[in-house]
Amino acid sequence: MKLFYSQTSPFVRKALMVAHERGLVSRIELSPTDVWSPETVVPTLNPLGKIPTLVTDDGMALFDSPVIAEYLDSQGTQGQPLFPRPGRSAGGPYASRPSPMASATPPSCAGWRACGRRTCAPPTGRSASARP
Numbered sequence: 051m052k053l054f055y056s057q058t059s060p061f062v063r064k065a066l067m068v069a070h071e072r073g074l075v076s077r078i079e080l081s082p083t084d085v086w087s088p089e090t091v092v093p094t095l096n097p098l099g100k101i102p103t104l105v106t107d108d109g110m111a112l113f114d115s116p117v118i119a120e121y122l123d124s125q126g127t128q129g130q131p132l133f134p135r136p137g138r139s140a141g142g143p144y145a146s147r148p149s150p151m152a153s154a155t156p157p158s159c160a161g162w163r164a165c166g167r168r169t170c171a172p173p174t175g176r177s178a179s180a181r182p
Contacts, residue, residue: 053118054083054092054103061115062102068119072126078104 051074055062069075083101085092093099095111104112104121112118123132 051077051107052079052081052105054081054095054101054105056083056085056101059101064115065102065104065118065122068122068126068132071129071132072123073128074122074126077125 053062053065053069055066066075069078083090083092083103085099085101092101092103095105096103096113098113100113102113102115102118104118106112106121112121120133124135
């Protein structure tokens with residue numbers, strides 16, 4: 051497995067904690083990554099262009115730290131599982147978790163009036179001066 055990471059990311063630390071707890075550190079190649087560099091490969095693996103991004107042994111790219119953490123937990127052999135196993139909760143794994151793509155709406159467009167600045171166009175059919 052290969053983990054694209056930044057040392058300052060708390061999300062990477064979450065995934066690495068699971069890897070340590072479940073005895074997987076020796077199976078993971080760590081690849082320090084600057085997602086802002088034009089040479090980075092992360093956007094070709096992860097449509098959000100963010101870290102952490104984990105490429106599994108079979109070539110599947112995973113992103114979003116909760117998804118990576120659960121995957122690593124399922125692959126681990128050391129210690130007790132950190133997440134419930136599939137079938138132990140109604141709906142199975144990931145049933146109640148929003149998609150990483152859905153939760154990654156760019157902050158500048160998520161709530162264009164939330165912080166008092168208008169960085170995106172107002173919703174279609176409303177004038178820029180319309181306020182609820």
